[in-house]
Amino acid sequence: MVTIGDVARAAGVSRSTASYALSGKRAISAEVRQRVNDAVLRLGYTPNAGARALATSQTMVIGLLAQFLEDEFAPAMLEYMLGVSDTARELGYDTLLVTDGDGASALRRITDSRMVDGLVLLNVAQDDVRLPVLRAAPQPGALVGLPGDCSGLDVFDLDFEEAGRMMVDHMHRLGHRELILVSQPEHVVERGGAYVWRLQDAALQQARLRGVTLHAVFGESRQPAVGRSLHGLLDTYPDATGLLLNNEAAAAALPTVLHERGLTAPDDLSVIGRYSDEFARVFSLPYSSIESAPDRLGRMAVRQLVRRIESETGRAEPYVVRFVAPELVDRKSTAAPRT
Amino acid sequence: MVTIGDVARAAGVSRSTASYALSGKRAISAEVRQRVNDAVLRLGYTPNAGARALATSQTMVIGLLAQFLEDEFAPAMLEYMLGVSDTARELGYDTLLVTDGDGASALRRITDSRMVDGLVLLNVAQDDVRLPVLRAAPQPGALVGLPGDCSGLDVFDLDFEEAGRMMVDHMHRLGHRELILVSQPEHVVERGGAYVWRLQDAALQQARLRGVTLHAVFGESRQPAVGRSLHGLLDTYPDATGLLLNNEAAAAALPTVLHERGLTAPDDLSVIGRYSDEFARVFSLPYSSIESAPDRLGRMAVRQLVRRIESETGRAEPYVVRFVAPELVDRKSTAAPRT
DNA sequence: CAGATTGGGCGAACCGGTTCGACGATTCTC
DNA sequence: GAGAATCGTCGAACCGGTTCGCCCAATCTG
Numbered sequence: 001m002v003t004i005g006d007v008a009r010a011a012g013v014s015r016s017t018a019s020y021a022l023s024g025k026r027a028i029s030a031e032v033r034q035r036v037n038d039a040v041l042r043l044g045y046t047p048n049a050g051a052r053a054l055a056t057s058q059t060m061v062i063g064l065l066a067q068f069l070e071d072e073f074a075p076a077m078l079e080y081m082l083g084v085s086d087t088a089r090e091l092g093y094d095t096l097l098v099t100d101g102d103g104a105s106a107l108r109r110i111t112d113s114r115m116v117d118g119l120v121l122l123n124v125a126q127d128d129v130r131l132p133v134l135r136a137a138p139q140p141g142a143l144v145g146l147p148g149d150c151s152g153l154d155v156f157d158l159d160f161e162e163a164g165r166m167m168v169d170h171m172h173r174l175g176h177r178e179l180i181l182v183s184q185p186e187h188v189v190e191r192g193g194a195y196v197w198r199l200q201d202a203a204l205q206q207a208r209l210r211g212v213t214l215h216a217v218f219g220e221s222r223q224p225a226v227g228r229s230l231h232g233l234l235d236t237y238p239d240a241t242g243l244l245l246n247n248e249a250a251a252a253a254l255p256t257v258l259h260e261r262g263l264t265a266p267d268d269l270s271v272i273g274r275y276s277d278e279f280a281r282v283f284s285l286p287y288s289s290i291e292s293a294p295d296r297l298g299r300m301a302v303r304q305l306v307r308r309i310e311s312e313t314g315r316a317e318p319y320v321v322r323f324v325a326p327e328l329v330d331r332k333s334t335a336a337p338r339t
Numbered sequence: 340m341v342t343i344g345d346v347a348r349a350a351g352v353s354r355s356t357a358s359y360a361l362s363g364k365r366a367i368s369a370e371v372r373q374r375v376n377d378a379v380l381r382l383g384y385t386p387n388a389g390a391r392a393l394a395t396s397q398t399m400v401i402g403l404l405a406q407f408l409e410d411e412f413a414p415a416m417l418e419y420m421l422g423v424s425d426t427a428r429e430l431g432y433d434t435l436l437v438t439d440g441d442g443a444s445a446l447r448r449i450t451d452s453r454m455v456d457g458l459v460l461l462n463v464a465q466d467d468v469r470l471p472v473l474r475a476a477p478q479p480g481a482l483v484g485l486p487g488d489c490s491g492l493d494v495f496d497l498d499f500e501e502a503g504r505m506m507v508d509h510m511h512r513l514g515h516r517e518l519i520l521v522s523q524p525e526h527v528v529e530r531g532g533a534y535v536w537r538l539q540d541a542a543l544q545q546a547r548l549r550g551v552t553l554h555a556v557f558g559e560s561r562q563p564a565v566g567r568s569l570h571g572l573l574d575t576y577p578d579a580t581g582l583l584l585n586n587e588a589a590a591a592a593l594p595t596v597l598h599e600r601g602l603t604a605p606d607d608l609s610v611i612g613r614y615s616d617e618f619a620r621v622f623s624l625p626y627s628s629i630e631s632a633p634d635r636l637g638r639m640a641v642r643q644l645v646r647r648i649e650s651e652t653g654r655a656e657p658y659v660v661r662f663v664a665p666e667l668v669d670r671k672s673t674a675a676p677r678t
Numbered sequence: 679c680a681g682a683t684t685g686g687g688c689g690a691a692c693c694g695g696t697t698c699g700a701c702g703a704t705t706c707t708c
Numbered sequence: 709g710a711g712a713a714t715c716g717t718c719g720a721a722c723c724g725g726t727t728c729g730c731c732c733a734a735t736c737t738g
Contacts (some may be wrong), residue, residue, distance in 0.1 A: 001453075001477070044451075046448070046451035046452050047452060048393070048452060048453050049389075049392075049452040049453055049454045050388075050389045050390075050391075050392030050393040050398065050453060050454075051389075051393050052389075053388075053389030053392075054387070054389040054390050054393050059389065061435070061454075064436070068421065073621070074414070074417055074418075074421075074617075074621065075413070075414035075417060075621060077417075078413055078414060078416075078417045079413075081436075082407065082413075082438060085436055085437075085438045086438060089438070089439055089445075094435055094437070094449070094454065095435065095436045095437075095438075096400070096433055096434065096435055096436070097403070097420075097424055097434045097435070097436035098424075098433070098434075099421060099424045099425060099428070099434075100428060106428075109385070110433070112383075112385035113385050113386060113387060113388040114340075114387050114388055114389060115388045115400075115433065138340070222620050222621075223619075223620050223623045226623065227623065249621070249623070252621070252622055252623050253623040255594050255595045255598065256594045256598075256623060256625065258598075259594065259595075259597075259598035278413075280562075281561055281562050282412070282413065282414060282561075282588070282591070283591055283622065284562045284565065284566065284588075284591050284592040284595055286595065
């Protein structure tokens with residue numbers, strides 16, 4: 001292993017001079033700088049990350065906490081992860097991926113041992129047990145997902161309320177007067193998936209405002225329950241002309257269900273979901289949707305996190321809670337209801 | 340920040356004694372050990388990862404290189420990643436996720452700076468540019484995916500040849516005599532995705548052996564091309580009674596395509612894919628499939644990697660190339676062809 | 679009971695970087 | 709031309725762990 005000492009010797013200078021020549025933190029003559037750079041190239045020197053972390057107390061690594069819970073739709077999570085990882089790299093940071101079942105203790109381990117300079121938490125719940133740990137940690141943290149208490153943390157999320165209103169308004173404008181909203185499984189809500197009722201409550205309120213009947217129900221997360229549940233809904237509410245999906249698994253299952261019933265969107269039923277464009281392409285989903293912008297959210301979280309890591313004042317700066325405005329991607333799966 | 344010096348002082352011993360008490364590498368009296376442990380708990384001590392890495396040259400981190408290339412089916416990759424990450428954690432290692440576009444230089448950065456004790460490469464191509472870098476690295480590496488040259492590395496992959504034969508034999512036994520095999524896009528093959536032609540060649544050979552006509556074609560990776568291409572195939576080979584899919588995007592798109600044509604599996608067409616059970620559930624795919632076992636492969640790779648990291652003899656031990664035997668998961672999407 | 683062995687603890691060195699203070703040689707200033 | 713400021717470099721200390729060698733006391737051996 002080649003150390004900075006080797007470089008210094010090869011360049012005929014002291015270790016400190018070599019260090020300064022590389023970091024540029026003090027004036028060094030052009031000639032010496034050249035000799036040091038040559039030596040680096042010739043010897044193939046790369047600083048030892050552990051040693052540097054010890055000396056500077058900066059690891060240039062950010063921790064990414066992703067929990068894959070039951071009833072959670074894993075592929076959707078991946079998009080957030082990639083947004084985080086790619087953005088981190090652009091900003092000079094590597095990503096430590098933590099998928100522990102026990103998020104709180106994993107978080108403690110990572111932060112206490114100073115493995116990371118900051119943390120991004122995905123899939124944050126209303127009353128997330130990881131948050132007290134994160135607040136107590138010496139590193140700053142950014143969340144993707146809105147918890148009940150945002151204090152001391154930067155928070156990024158889709159504006160699910162607005163998304164709910166948009167779905168209802170869109171259908172209402174087309175002339176629909178009876179809709180079904182399929183949310184995530186009840187289990188997700190019980191676990192604190194606040195975004196589920198944020199969208200649902202706003203949708204219900206907007207429906208009342210517009211004089212639209214909205215049947216809000218919890219969906220399922222896996223086959224064959226998803227399909228059965230969708231069939232059940234369409235049986236129960238035969239007069240509903242529009243379907244709103246805040247549930248990726250239901251969206252993925254819908255093509256088959258519609259096929260089995262001999263229905264077509266938007267001719268027989270208008271459909272609108274809430275998922276990312278990437279998701280729609282990958283899953284071949286032909287339904288219009290509210291863009292959930294996972295890559296953008298991951299990116300925003302990392303940007304803010306790094307800003308905080310690198311700012312002198314650090315945690316003193318005011319914390320932000322920022323919502324991404326939902327946008328409707330039209331895939332022609334909605335139309336005026338059949339009369 | 341509480342250091343081992345603080346612990347030692349609180350316990351009334353020297354730093355070295357505290358260290359030995361915690362590591363157990365030398366005999367320490369029960370009484371002192373107790374005092375040290377108490378101090379650890381009272382002060383909330385956690386060793387600094389950087390310092391430990393510097394002293395021991397062990398980071399307890401493994402690097403996970405995942406590349407998300409164009410035409411690659413990202414959700415499938417996630418399962419490998421989780422297999423790796425979860426297994427690493429079970430064995431006491433954290434996971435550094437690297438998703439750089441330029442895998443080779445990212446790999447060099449990670450290895451040269453000694454951020455990791457070993458590496459797992461996903462999605463390994465026939466002539467992967469990352470392999471020379473990995474072989475030159477001081478850390479051991481394990482691959483998921485079979486390259487042309489396996490020397491100096493532990494390699495794990497599905498037995499795609501056997502998978503191809505199984506698909507053909509299964510259909511042949513049911514009485515099918517004309518089949519279509521949809522592979523990944525040609526682009527994937529050109530980039531060195533050897534598994535594509537490993538399955539395809541074996542399937543073609545087996546088809547010849549059984550006297551079955553097999554139309555092997557490259558598929559697409561995205562909508563709407565995937566759907567169009569499937570329609571085109573079914574138009575081109577109207578007498579084919581069975582469909583083999585070595586292409587996740589095609590599998591995900593098939594339900595809609597069959598719906599549009601008014602076909603049902605297995606009544607009108609027998610279908611068999613190659614993907615994981617998890618994938619089938621998440622994507623609501625009703626087709627029988629050859630299990631691709633991504634979690635198992637990730638697990639095997641990490642196990643072997645850690646074994647090598649922790650073995651005294653390290654890279655001297657013989658390297659392994661291990662294939663997972665494909666298994667057919669029956670989802671009732673195949674039957675005897677209509678006469 | 680002298681001498682060897684063992685158990686338990688300490689001090690110091692080391693891992694590979696960064697950074698502070700000091701210092702000699704120039705250059706600047708009046 | 710003396711004193712101050714600047715430039716370029718070096719030595720030493722430090723970050724927070726681990727580990728080697730040594731030493732003292734207690735126990736074991738014959």
